[in-house]
Amino acid sequence: MTNNTQPTSLQHIRVLDLTRVLAGPWCTQNLADLGADVIKVERPGVGDDTRSWGPPYAPDAEGKNSSEAAYYLTANRGKRSITLDIATPEGQQVIRHLVMQSDVVIENYKVDQLKKYGLDYASLSALKPDLVYCSITGFGQTGPYASRSGYDFIIQGMGGLMSITGERDELPGGGPQKAGVAITDLMTGMYATIAILAALTHKERTGVGQYIDLALLDVQVAMLANVGSNYLSSGKTPNRWGNAHANIVPYQTFATSDGHIIVAAGNDGQYRQFVLAGGCPELATDERFLTNPQRVELRDTLVPLLAEMVKKKSKAEWLALLEDAGVPCGPINRLDEVFADPQVQARECEIKLPHPTAGNVKLVASPIRMSETPPRYDVAPPLLGQHTDQILHELLGYSADQLAQLREKKVI
Template identity: 70%
Template sequence: MGALSHIRVLDLSRVLAGPWCAQTLADFGADVIKIERPGTGDDTRHWGPPYLKAPDGADTREAAYYLAANRNKRSVTVDIATPEGQRVVRELAAKSDVVLENYKVGQLKRYGLDYESLRAVKPDLIYCSVTGFGQTGPYAQRAGYDFIVQGLGGFMSITGEREGEPGGGPQKAGVAIADLMTGMYASVAVLTALAHRERTGVGQYIDMALLDVQVAMLANMNSNFLASGTPPARWGNAHPNIVPYQTFQTSDGWIIVAVGNDGQFRKFVEAGGRTELADDERFSTNPARVRNRDTLVPLLTAMVRLRSKREWIDALEAAQVPCGPINDLREVFDNEQVIARGMQIDLPHPSGGTVKLVRNPVRMTETPPRAVAHPPTLGEHTDDVLRSVLGYDDAQIAALRAQQVV
């Protein structure tokens, strides 16, 4: 019984931003009913390999991408292009508190599943639409893709190596950051709307746009530009105002060294046997190091390459110089702190094996999130939901199946 166990969410969304929001709500106990197209389901079910393996080693055809964003949900297959399917969804909406969708602007109105239509059957409904560019503005009809939004929204202009450096140029994030952050903002918006409804009894419409979120999340970079009028430049893994505050390659991998003051710089070069660099007036203070970074950084690079990643981490931690490794994901999940925090979870799966997932990172004393159910197989809960939520009998369900509605 989670904090949201009294809340039902009808999830009409696919791919990542909407499902990420729905999974977050499900982790806190909400009953999330995921509506999928019969036969194919969420696009991400097929975004593989890799796929989940059954105990005999065979692919289950459940793509790892899909598994990442759909635990704790119930899957119901409904063809919303049919009048009968639309009726089923409207009936489910009438029994729900929240509807999530990420269809193109105006598309669900054709099916009578837009906010105004569903509000007629559930006046206090909270309805959240997730699109690339929002419901208004000249781009509203455009399809929104995370990669495009990362570029359009400014993120890639400040991400990547500096111009003139090897590999210099704009770079996207390693995950769909606009999608994920939109899912998180949408979660906050839904919870806020639920709190408002609890006090007033009034539902509302939520308009979430990937571009809005991408712009908003640039945080201090936005403020730097708005205060100065100068767009920030790319610095790769370096810092515009602090030196050395960057990555270095060791003899067997990469580390991060984040020197925050002159004392830490001295300890860093002492650990590398280059104490004379701290006494050099070109490098003795941070402003001097910033001015002379092009001279200093190659000297530090050569120094760091002489020892291994583990040797440097041990030496710098002992000297209290902020540092850390750059781990691949095997190293991440082998990390003692990650293990101690229980970040990997294993849930039973209908294939007969288990599915390895990452737990919700929130820790709370009274209402912690929980992972209790595997990402559902396609249509796994169709009959159960039609019976338990809508009260359909076997004959009604059989009729819908005969018409290929569910």
Template identity: 75%
Template sequence: MQPTADAASSAPSQKSLGHIRVLDLTRVLAGPWCAQNLADLGADVIKIERPGVGDDTRTWGPPYLKDAQGRDSSEAAYYLAANRGKRSVTVDIASAEGQAIVRALALQSDVVLENYKVGQLRKYGLDYESLKQIKPDLVYCSITGFGQDGPYAERPGYDFIVQGIGGFMSITGERDDLPGGGPQKAGVAICDLMTGMYASIAVLAALTHRDRTGEGQYIDMALLDVQVAMLANMGANFLASGTAPKRWGNAHPNIVPYQTFATADGHIIVAVGNDGQFRKFVEVGGRPELADDERFASNPMRVRHRDILVPLLAEMVREKSRQAWISELEAAGVPCGPINNLGEVFDDPQVKARGICVDLPHPVTGHVKLTASPMKLSVTPPQYDAAPPLLGQHTDEVLRDLLGYRQDQIAGLREQGIL
């Protein structure tokens, strides 16, 4: 029997990864997304940033977080999305002293994450082979655009480019023969995000192996590998048939109607999964004769005659409001839904009930609203202990508490521009 929400919320919370420390040398999105997942699950994540500059995404705005007076702060919303729960330490890793600090922190860590160009950290003695010599049980994860080997290994990797190279854009976008047809990227950096998710799983698998055997290992994550893997059934369709899938926009290649329609005042999604649902759909729309038409009586026939049927359905749907359609179709058992903007998303009663928005204290702005982790664990749920850190917010704390630096040593390093 599953615990109730009240019981789960009143039980003492534990941290799944409270025994794990992660040294995060990543920036932008794929690596920070992985590190944020681990931080949400309780890991102590130390984010290493360049002094005075920090993660590139700190300046990827507007929008920026507003301070108490309503002015833009230095924290871009993009940065806030992927850096919750971490500690920020500023270190110049191009300096010998900075390299020594990072090596010392690696010795105190279970995991190192990095997304530098292939081979770039070797010259600093911060690559896996170098750190493995001083910490054999280290789990070390490298994230690049194209992996550590192969003809593209030296290329810089950007999500948008990889969406194109990896085939995603060939199946995303409106049909070429319709207005606005052509390749389209996703509305978010989906390849970066999925790489961060796959990297999180790989790190947890490597930690489990380490705990069983004492052996660390190297993880080579590539955006292109992830993009091809996440083609899922589309990739399998090609491998099975030898025929490249094409773009269908908001329609489905094998099911009709399974797409968006314009209503009198907005848009809805209708996902008819069988012939009975199709009949109910057209009955709600006042066109029951369409279900009796032999051209539309079965899904294979509807697919064959989609160019005739879909305009008839589009005309039918435009006769009612979005809410009227949703209410009537839900009552009839026909799968449907609205296409919400983000204001409507965060105001949705189901989203609110699931606690997908969290409000955390922030040292400059007082508080910051963030999207919560979707992981729901009954005993060790994600915990939101800290907002995304200010640049270098924890430098003194980490060097003092973990590495034993005196305050005058820290001040000296800061004067030299190393911190």
């Protein structure tokens, strides 16, 4: 998929990754995709929490379950793994030596937890003033909640997302609903990526590093986007609308005879084409529904009529009819349908990487497409501690005897 001999955008950058689970690893996988040398530091014998978050596990070469949890695989390609007990003085010294060979440190420990090890920003930047250091926490380094642990699900609730996600309270199944993926973690990883790239640009211009304080709650509030802005402008608390739209009708999901579709009729002409395609010309001329404001006002009258109309045809029939009529529409695909979709296949969204124990692991490609420095896909998510000896020998000059001593003390 990618010519790995091509130059990459970040091939001159080394990242020391002290994160685990999702938000931090998602950020560092982005950086690895763009060419950075990412050294993932993990606890000896245990590793990243997500290594045990299975099933499912990737199948091995014989089709049996390997030890590699799919959750771990999703956010750790392109990295090198070392095991290191940072609670020991020897482990802390190794981190300091690695920091001197790195451009970026990223961690997601609790506030001040690394300070007791001398691995906080103040301590490490004293050794390397141009260091870019990123901390990811639930609530940030300041404020009354700073010491709390933050989890995506809780943040989705606290940050307002669940108040606007889910069916209306008065309808069957109504109530708050979390997103289907840990979207706050993922977006925090994306914001961390952006912040680190900006800090690296500043460093290259000035020679000065800096500290990045990223909080899941801050990200969730920012993600409210126009909904948050609407509230700040109007003072009105928004409602949940499920798969409907507060300001446009019809702009929602409908059940067909064999599945569901999305209809997004954004203007009066598209509405008319929708009902004409469905064989209901009377709805196109009904004076109650001629304009969008009328349809919004009378949604509880109109939508049941549209739902009855849509149920009379199959999903495939509707998609073909509405595509021909110029009405924006789409299917609601299961994941097997997603990865079988010709557009998804044409964009090469699925990749395979050779893995030392799992044969070829299937992963989802980065959505970034670049003409000169495309993302690289040449290193599968590493085994626990796979590169410990290599990194400590090549970067820090540790001898075989020194490595054996550290291993005997269970530092690595």
